[in-house]
Amino acid sequence: RNAFYGLPTDTCGFREAPCHATLGLDYVSQPSLAVGCISFGTSLGGGASLFWSDELGGHQLATALQVQGSARDIAGLVSYTNTYHRLNWGAAVQQIPYLYAQYGLGTDSTGAYVAQTLLFRQTVRNASWGFSYPFSRVQRIEGTVGYSNITFNAQLINDRFADPYYSYFLDETKTNLGNGCNTPINIGCYPALNLGQGSMALVYDNSFFGYTSPILGQRYRIELGTTQGSLGFETGLADFRKYFMPVRPITLAFRAMTYGRYGTDAQSDRLGYPIYLGMDGLVRGYGYNSWDISECQRNASSPCPAETNLFGSRIVVANAELRFPPLGLFGAGGPFGFLPIEMFFFGDGGYAWSGNSGAASDSTSQLHVYYAGDRKPVFSAGGGLRLNLLGFAVLEIAEVHAFNRLNANHLQFTFLPGF
Numbered sequence: 073r074n075a076f077y078g079l080p081t082d083t084c085g086f087r088e089a090p091c092h093a094t095l096g097l098d099y100v101s102q103p104s105l106a107v108g109c110i111s112f113g114t115s116l117g118g119g120a121s122l123f124w125s126d127e128l129g130g131h132q133l134a135t136a137l138q139v140q141g142s143a144r145d146i147a148g149l150v151s152y153t154n155t156y157h158r159l160n161w162g163a164a165v166q167q168i169p170y171l172y173a174q175y176g177l178g179t180d181s182t183g184a185y186v187a188q189t190l191l192f193r194q195t196v197r198n199a200s201w202g203f204s205y206p207f208s209r210v211q212r213i214e215g216t217v218g219y220s221n222i223t224f225n226a227q228l229i230n231d232r233f234a235d236p237y238y239s240y241f242l243d244e245t246k247t248n249l250g251n252g253c254n255t256p257i258n259i260g261c262y263p264a265l266n267l268g269q270g271s272m273a274l275v276y277d278n279s280f281f282g283y284t285s286p287i288l289g290q291r292y293r294i295e296l297g298t299t300q301g302s303l304g305f306e307t308g309l310a311d312f313r314k315y316f317m318p319v320r321p322i323t324l325a326f327r328a329m330t331y332g333r334y335g336t337d338a339q340s341d342r343l344g345y346p347i348y349l350g351m352d353g354l355v356r357g358y359g360y361n362s363w364d365i366s367e368c369q370r371n372a373s374s375p376c377p378a379e380t381n382l383f384g385s386r387i388v389v390a391n392a393e394l395r396f397p398p399l400g401l402f403g404a405g406g407p408f409g410f411l412p413i414e415m416f417f418f419g420d421g422g423y424a425w426s427g428n429s430g431a432a433s434d435s436t437s438q439l440h441v442y443y444a445g446d447r448k449p450v451f452s453a454g455g456g457l458r459l460n461l462l463g464f465a466v467l468e469i470a471e472v473h474a475f476n477r478l479n480a481n482h483l484q485f486t487f488l489p490g491f
Contacts (some may be wrong), residue, residue: 093126116423128158161203169195189229197221210278264313271297283412285490287323305335325393332386349382355422357452357474383442384424393418412460423449450476
């Protein structure tokens with residue numbers, strides 16, 4: 073009855089002192105350690121991530137280290153974020169190696185059987201600074217500036233065997249091919265890239281998120297970016313999303329998005345593969361690894377025209393969904409149900425195309441086939457469900473009918489929340 077009972081009569085007895093922020097360890101990701109031993113040698117790998125902050129969480133520090141293979145394959149990250157003021161800002165430095173290989177079998181001049189591995193290594197070193205400034209609780213401006221150094225290295229490994237079953241090992245030779253520019257083996261020439269990067273975005277978000285996807289409100293992001301240095305091109309993104317709830321708890325969700333690279337090097341081989349319209353979260357039913365050889369009616373310009381139709385330097389995507397919690401429709405646990413499950417029906421559409429510069433008009437380009445030629449829009453429709461896996465991830469299971477494929481029906485699994 074007495075709200076003041078037991079409280080001190082004044083605060084004169086309390087000592088006041090300025091707060092000095094000190095970082096303390098908040099979280100350690102699951103450390104990993106792996107050791108492997110085969111006839112070619114022993115390998116060791118592992119890593120862990122550590123996250124730090126001060127007492128109020130305004131200063132945040134993240135560190136990560138991963139070791140695999142040789143010292144050149146060490147990945148590391150250090151990032152710092154300051155959120156004490158209206159202008160939030162942060163900085164990061166990182167090194168990330170990417171390894172991929174090609175394999176072949178044959179014999180050498182001595183008659184020995186050779187298992188050949190051509191190992192490619194791409195190492196990305198990056199330093200960046202970014203900020204976020206809110207105009208209101210739902211609208212903000214974001215920006216980043218950074219510098220990237222990307223180096224390439226190739227190594228040829230020949231393992232010799234005395235028998236055609238590759239079981240009796242003789243010896244191993246390793247040849248460093250560097251960036252491939254001055255070697256007797258033609259693997260292409262990949263000098264290092266030095267790139268300055270910057271971007272600016274206007275962001276709006278007043279959406280309400282349900283168990284697995286937004287259910288009400290709207291979001292948009294308009295972003296412009298530039299990359300200059302060894303390559304020069306610009307990027308542009310416009311992404312608008314709207315969520316209506318005509319009848320509770322049913323949501324109608326719509327998205328219209330376009331993204332592209334523009335400028336002199338927008339279609340350069342050295343950017344890697346072009347933008348792919350069938351990536352997870354864009355147009356369902358056209359996943360990169362879902363194509364079968366029976367669908368690839370090869371012609372003179374493309375090994376698989378149906379798939380290369382989805383590549384380009386620019387894309388436009390439209391999505392529509394009807395989403396609802398199945399248990400909530402029957403009042404089992406309130407309007408949204410007692411389990412974090414959402415069902416949906418969808419329609420997706422998209423179009424990929426390329427500009428008139430760079431690889432699109434250069435028939436000697438290794439990626440010419442992915443930029444050149446006529447393009448047609450693609451569509452898909454279907455339904456499925458999403459499940460929130462205890463807050464760690466959202467699993468989407470969808471039965472998809474892809475209208476522009478010979479093998480039209482697909483069961484697709486994706487770890488993504490709804491758009």
